[in-house]
Amino acid sequence: MADKKIRILIAKPGLDGHDRGAKVIARTLRDAGYEVIYTGLRQSPEQIVAAAISEDVDAIGISVLSGAHGYLFPRIIELLKEQNATDILLFGGGIIPDDDIPALKEAGVAEIFTPGAPLADITNFLSSRYAS
Amino acid sequence: MPHKEQPDFQDLLARGQEGDRRAIGRMISRVEASGVADHVMMQQLWAHIGRARVVGITGPPGAGKSTMTDRMVKYWRKKDYRVGVIAVDPSSPFTGGAILGDRVRMNDLALDTGVYIRSMSTRGQLGGLSLACSGAVSVLDACGYDPILIETVGVGQSEVAVMNVADLVLVVSVPGLGDDIQAIKAGILEIGDVFAVNKADLPGADRTARELHIMLSMNPELSADLPPILMLSAEQNKGVEELCESVEERFSLMQNSQELIMRRNRRLEKELMAYIQNRLYKQVLSPALANDSFESNVEAFRTNKRNPYTWAENILKQIQIEGSTP
Numbered sequence: 001m002a003d004k005k006i007r008i009l010i011a012k013p014g015l016d017g018h019d020r021g022a023k024v025i026a027r028t029l030r031d032a033g034y035e036v037i038y039t040g041l042r043q044s045p046e047q048i049v050a051a052a053i054s055e056d057v058d059a060i061g062i063s064v065l066s067g068a069h070g071y072l073f074p075r076i077i078e079l080l081k082e083q084n085a086t087d088i089l090l091f092g093g094g095i096i097p098d099d100d101i102p103a104l105k106e107a108g109v110a111e112i113f114t115p116g117a118p119l120a121d122i123t124n125f126l127s128s129r130y131a132s
Numbered sequence: 133m134p135h136k137e138q139p140d141f142q143d144l145l146a147r148g149q150e151g152d153r154r155a156i157g158r159m160i161s162r163v164e165a166s167g168v169a170d171h172v173m174m175q176q177l178w179a180h181i182g183r184a185r186v187v188g189i190t191g192p193p194g195a196g197k198s199t200m201t202d203r204m205v206k207y208w209r210k211k212d213y214r215v216g217v218i219a220v221d222p223s224s225p226f227t228g229g230a231i232l233g234d235r236v237r238m239n240d241l242a243l244d245t246g247v248y249i250r251s252m253s254t255r256g257q258l259g260g261l262s263l264a265c266s267g268a269v270s271v272l273d274a275c276g277y278d279p280i281l282i283e284t285v286g287v288g289q290s291e292v293a294v295m296n297v298a299d300l301v302l303v304v305s306v307p308g309l310g311d312d313i314q315a316i317k318a319g320i321l322e323i324g325d326v327f328a329v330n331k332a333d334l335p336g337a338d339r340t341a342r343e344l345h346i347m348l349s350m351n352p353e354l355s356a357d358l359p360p361i362l363m364l365s366a367e368q369n370k371g372v373e374e375l376c377e378s379v380e381e382r383f384s385l386m387q388n389s390q391e392l393i394m395r396r397n398r399r400l401e402k403e404l405m406a407y408i409q410n411r412l413y414k415q416v417l418s419p420a421l422a423n424d425s426f427e428s429n430v431e432a433f434r435t436n437k438r439n440p441y442t443w444a445e446n447i448l449k450q451i452q453i454e455g456s457t458p
């Protein structure tokens with residue numbers, strides 16, 4: 001019978017319209033057997049967290065190419081804390097300078113993937129988290 | 133004490149009834165994990181269900197089902213109903229993964245605490261819905277959502293599973309699908325209670341509506357009571373009110389004529405039969421098949437060392453079903 005599937009919300013927060021990366025990731029994760037809830041462009045952190053909670057996802061992946069990562073990632077972590085939902089993993093990628101990554105991880109982001117990151121690294125990261 | 137990660141169902145239900153969307157999400161995940169709401173869950177849900185009007189929304193891929201759902205939810209929200217949405221998209225037959233993208237059209241509902249939206253994958257089921265859909269409807273019903281809208285996957289012609297879950301089926305068509313409404317043929321036409329021609333802002337909508345009318349008139353069973361056909365543009369939010377009123381009107385008609393009760397009884401019977409079959413398979417047939425599997429016999433079947441029907445009879449004998457077929 002059906003068993004527990006890992007569900008992952010993929011979203012593009014903020015106003016930037018670069019959605020190629022998010023779509024590539026959504027397809028990659030589908031092909032790796034995950035259930036991807038794709039919410040598309042221009043999501044506020046509040047919308048993302050509300051959707052993640054309703055959808056009972058295991059993880060949220062966001063794509064940020066606008067330079068606003070320093071606000072968006074920590075804000076989502078903060079909202080997850082407010083909702084008592086820190087068991088939901090936050091990860092992501094996009095145009096994020098290496099120098100900014102330690103602070104994001106410090107804030108609670110599980111992993112960041114920048115341009116050129118092999119897709120296999122991303123699926124390996126998830127499968128090591130969710131190995132049954 | 134229940135483990136923190138695994139609050140018991142009773143607990144979740146109480147929280148869900150207070151509108152806690154996290155608890156509702158958890159309950160639906162439990163239903164999904166076992167394919168159907170199991171008897172422990174159903175026994176707790178049963179006393180609370182039967183109030184929601186369940187509307188199925190079906191039609192070809194890209195017809196605007198999600199956009200319509202978004203607009204219809206807003207109509208009922210204005211009337212202060214708490215609305216539930218279950219949006220189903222297909223799973224990949226190769227990997228079992230899925231991209232569930234219906235929420236893209238419903239984003240401004242995310243922050244409305246009176247709306248619960250759940251995206252579901254078919255998880256390999258044919259027919260346009262997932263197995264867990266009916267259990268998810270029960271959860272939402274028990275938590276006070278009414279109406280509950282179910283968006284099926286984009287369907288061709290034979291995906292009619294939605295009629296086994298919904299009280300009322302709304303079939304969506306659009307102009308420009310070809311001369312004879314290629315995309316919605318017999319099967320789908322027969323299950324529609326209300327028909328919508330969406331994208332009426334595009335040319336050809338009148339013609340699509342006319343063709344629908346002709347096709348529906350040809351069905352002798354309907355001749356006295358043709359289902360309504362409404363034109364709308366979900367994107368421009370035109371005609372949505374009329375459509376929702378028509379759905380409401382159909383519901384009152386079905387209520388008055390006992391049709392609603394009859395449909396629900398039929399559905400309940402189907403659901404229980406599916407439930408029994410599921411358990412029979414898991415608990416009786418599966419162990420027998422594990423002892424003497426089909427795979428371990430294929431070579432013997434092929435080389436005529438064993439007759440496949442002897443094998444089948446042997447399986448039946450193991451589960452104590454013997455003798456001539458009824």
Ligand code: B12
Binds near residue numbers: 020025066
């Ligand atoms: C294509 C592109 C566009 C396209 C976007 C098309 C689309 N629909 O996506 C168009 C032409 C529309 C565009 C417009 C603009 N762009 Co542009 N664009 C690019 C470009 C060249 C490539 C981006 C891309 O698609 N890469 C391919 C994808 C697959 O890669 P990726 O998104 O990086 O994803 C990988 C990783 O980052 C990671 N990843 C990404 N997201 C996620 C999410 C998760 C969950 C995970 C796990 C991993 C992950 O994994 C992916 C695979 O390795 C970049 C430059 C560059 N080389 O990156 C500039 C770039 C992003 N653009 C930029 C800018 C400034 C703009 C404009 C503002 C330009 C302007 N002045 O008009 C506009 C803004 C548009 C808008 N509405 O927001 C800047 C951003 C600068 C910054 N952040 O400080 C960049 C970096 C160019 C530059 N060097 O200046 N752009």
Ligand SMILES: Nc1nc2c(ncn2[C@@H]2O[C@H](COP(=O)(O)OP(=O)(O)OP(=O)(O)O)[C@@H](O)[C@H]2O)c(=O)[nH]1
Binds near residue numbers: 197
């Ligand atoms: N012109 C026009 N386009 C519309 C209308 N309603 C929806 N669309 C567009 O049709 C496309 C598909 O809309 P969706 O709502 O995603 O359709 P769907 O039936 O849910 O699609 P699937 O779930 O993929 O089968 C989108 O680009 C919408 O913007 C309408 O009334 N008029």
Ligand SMILES: [Mg+2]
Binds near residue numbers: 198
């Ligand atoms: Mg849709």
